[in-house]
Amino acid sequence: MEKFTSLSGIAAPMDLVNIDTDMIIPKQFLKTIKRSGLGVNLFDEMRYNLDGSEISDFVLNQPAYRDASILVAGDNFGCGSSREHAPWAIADFGIRCVISTSFADIFYNNCFKNGILPIVLPEDQRDALMEDAGNGANARIEVDLETQTVTGAGGETYHFELDAFKKHCLLNGLDDIGLTMEKVTSIDTFEAATATSRPWV
Amino acid sequence: MSPKTIYDKIWDAHVAHEADDGTCLLYIDRHLVHEVTSPQAFEGLRTSGRKVRAPDKTIAVPDHNVPTTLDRANAATMTEDSRIQVEALDKNAKDFGLHYYPVSDVRQGVVHIVGPEQGWTLPGMTVVCGDSHTATHGAFGSLAHGIGTSEVEHVLATQTLIQKKSKNMKVEITGKLAPGVTAKDVTMAVIGLTGTAGGTGYVIEYCGSVIESLSMEGRMTVCNMAIEGGARAGLIAPDQTTYDYCNGRPHAPRGAAWEAALTYWKTLFTDEGADFDKVLTIKGEDIAPLVTWGTSPEDVLAITDVVPDPASFEGGKVGAAQRSIDYMGLTVGQKLTDIEIDTVFIGSCTNGRIEDFRAAAAILKGKKIKEGMRAMVVPGSGLVRAQAEEEGIAQVFIDAGFEWRLAGCSMCLAMNPDQLAPGERCAATSNRNFEGRQGRGGRTHLVSPAMAAAAAITGRLTDVRDLM
């Protein structure tokens, strides 16, 4: 998995609550058997007209935000389905960090498996960053995972919380399966015990 | 020992390893797999030369993409990319030796209907699937939740999931339900109160007299939509209704093993005095037949209500409500029963079981759907379909003017050709009314099966109590 250490980039504002995974990547793009190439269809129905032309006022179509690497969004980002195609599409577009007041659980977990850092901040801080993001390409936001801080365009710095294990994996680009395989004896022991205590499983 | 919730008990029984910071390896008893979220996971296994650790605990079935038209045996009815996904599942199931129900098998259907039907889902288990509606299986008193594709690969390889414990939330539905009010209305009522993020970080235990009086089908409907309230999982303590449902299913234990299982299952209840981080109580009598008016499952109102004014919301919801009203093509103050619909969809893992069909058929019996209405019933599994035919319910639907389809997810998410055109408006028994969920520009109102049947007859959202 790709590491995430720090990031300085343009942030695109999406001031909408409950942005769901159907919006992030509509189902017609789930018919792939690959993980790559979904970035062009990120937010497809908000981003393109039926004839495939761009909807000019959608944020990622505006010249200032075409190279955005951060998304600042409304509450409860990523609700809905478990599709990992959502973080795949986000990462493939080039976005490595999403900032909101809250995330849906499965989406939040999926981000960490794909080198994306989801940051939870209180409403006033998220709103301040949303305002920064509104200033377009001149306003860069800095994110540092080691110190767990986000710095807005005006220099104001906010601290964010995250699980220490998730942080460790993201900083070092660690593969979960490899880590778990190191504990295989615990799994063997558990399985053997269950075979006696709950044989119907 | 301090009192425990049922969630605490199931959790404790499945921790295979716990790190100092509380990160656990949770052992997974059942892993359900479908064609959309699994190909990349199997690919990952192949690339790294890994095997499926417990193929005997892994069950696969194609459902999201499959056509539900009667001619589906003809592969040409599937689009190229859908066919590739289904074929990939065929191959992966065979190569890795999984239990498999292919499209040609009468037991095929929506993964969350097939699992319980075949007795794979049993009380006290941990159940996962690369699908958010895995919450459905919580109806059996199992801990069941959706996972992403990387986690699917993790479970395939290790039969465990890296997890931290969630918080406990109790949702109690007291009293009784009024006539015309169903399990679907109960679960929608809860989301209406908590909001779509209200359950984030929690596992919900549904309890109370209303829940106890529900059938297993009804309980599955309730738990199915726990995820729509943001919860990690929803569950219901097993009782006699649960045991009766499980007994005799193909993969349920038998004889002495059944007795041993039963003894264990009877320990799965929340102890007196156990602590919940959050408690919500709803009176069953206060729940009316409900519909959604907007594009979030929390946009729930009684059918007797009117389209709300965005100004009556707070914060970010003001803009969201306006956006919903525009997308849905509604006017503020419009009576919900004045909203005309052109499509009805009865099916999905929320409401594609026999009891749902019985409820809809009871309203439809001897009646015809409105002229010009497109109405479709899609059974949750081939076995539900067979049973409905045996009970004569299929004929009621057909006589009323419904299309009687084969099993699959169908218009719940419209990955197959069953889709809404832009601007089309549907009363659906599924679980999501997101923008574009049933087809780009399509408009979805979530309702119970009985309400869907009523809407099919009148051509508008209808209070089912008027037709009873």
Ligand code: SF4
């Ligand atoms: S019926 Fe709908 S919600 Fe259920 S698994 Fe299929 S697509 Fe998902």
